Amino acid sequence: MRATSSSQPCAITLHMAIIEAEFENGVLRPVRHLALRPGERVGIVVVRRPDPARWDLARLSAQSGDEDQKLAQEGLADWAAALDREDRR
Numbered sequence: 001m002r003a004t005s006s007s008q009p010c011a012i013t014l015h016m017a018i019i020e021a022e023f024e025n026g027v028l029r030p031v032r033h034l035a036l037r038p039g040e041r042v043g044i045v046v047v048r049r050p051d052p053a054r055w056d057l058a059r060l061s062a063q064s065g066d067e068d069q070k071l072a073q074e075g076l077a078d079w080a081a082a083l084d085r086e087d088r089r
Contacts, residue, residue, distance in 0.1 A: 019031075020032070028044070
């Protein structure tokens with residue numbers, strides 16, 4: 001981000017596109033041609049597709065106990081307090 005003349009932050013996005021790719025042997029390969037120059041460097045944000053086996057909520061909730069719930073609630077309060085402290089700076 002950079003500051004404008006009025007000191008308001010702004011972000012400039014030159015070009016963003018959603019590209020589907022396959023990961024194989026340590027390399028991400030786009031499934032379609034990209035209009036890039038040889039050697040051009042790009043930024044990548046990787047978003048994994050949901051895997052129903054990993055996010056089976058019934059299975060996950062059956063495995064968690066009261067202790068997990070208590071830890072999650074205690075951690076949430078600490079996290080909220082840390083955000084409040086940052087906002088006051």
